[in-house]
Amino acid sequence: AQSVAQPEDQVNVAEGNPLTVKCTYSVSGNPYLFWYVQYPNRGLQFLLKYITGDNLVKGSYGFEAEFNKSQTSFHLKKPSALVSDSALYFCAVRDGSYIPTFGRGTSLIVHP
Amino acid sequence: DSGVTQTPKHLITATGQRVTLRCSPRSGDLSVYWYQQSLDQGLQFLIQYYNGEERAKGNILERFSAQQFPDLHSELNLSSLELGDSALYFCASSGTTGSTGELFFGEGSRLTVL
Numbered sequence: 001a002q003s004v005a006q007p008e009d010q011v012n013v014a015e016g017n018p019l020t021v022k023c024t025y026s027v028s029g030n031p032y033l034f035w036y037v038q039y040p041n042r043g044l045q046f047l048l049k050y051i052t053g054d055n056l057v058k059g060s061y062g063f064e065a066e067f068n069k070s071q072t073s074f075h076l077k078k079p080s081a082l083v084s085d086s087a088l089y090f091c092a093v094r095d096g097s098y099i100p101t102f103g104r105g106t107s108l109i110v111h112p
Numbered sequence: 113d114s115g116v117t118q119t120p121k122h123l124i125t126a127t128g129q130r131v132t133l134r135c136s137p138r139s140g141d142l143s144v145y146w147y148q149q150s151l152d153q154g155l156q157f158l159i160q161y162y163n164g165e166e167r168a169k170g171n172i173l174e175r176f177s178a179q180q181f182p183d184l185h186s187e188l189n190l191s192s193l194e195l196g197d198s199a200l201y202f203c204a205s206s207g208t209t210g211s212t213g214e215l216f217f218g219e220g221s222r223l224t225v226l
Contacts, residue, residue: 044215049214090155099157100157102154104155
């Protein structure tokens, strides 16, 4: 079985500061890892993914994520947060079953 | 715009009723997924179809059913509705069932059961 944990329900950061949204996963076999963002009253939008290769993955809107196999983590990062980054962020993992399992989501609040 | 279209956007109905949610995947996508999003359960996978065939089943209640039609659109049928079925229902699509790629989500259908 596969699972995802997002240990923080909410992350608060000041605009211009770096942000990190944490994600740890459990999966048998090689993980396929994803981050999605959900703005209010909208569907989830894909941000980035890790399949194989470089542990640092770059995605949309200046976001990046670091895959750490030994810690089974895939934290989402951005060097300088914007107020417009405030949204709900979901980490997801899948293995050979092709059905991604999503975390419960982390609400990111960026303060002006 | 993800290219995935869901209707209706909002639906209010009474307990015991039946509703149908509709999803049109992105052009060319063969795989359709249905998810339920609620505050207490998070995003729960319900069911997946690939090119008209059911491929995977998740936490889908027996009162719920789905199908994918030859034109690849999908419908999720919810019957004998209960208050607890109130949630946001998302449809997502992807290219092939073996793809390592991401899902493309519609904007959801918000169901309120009174």
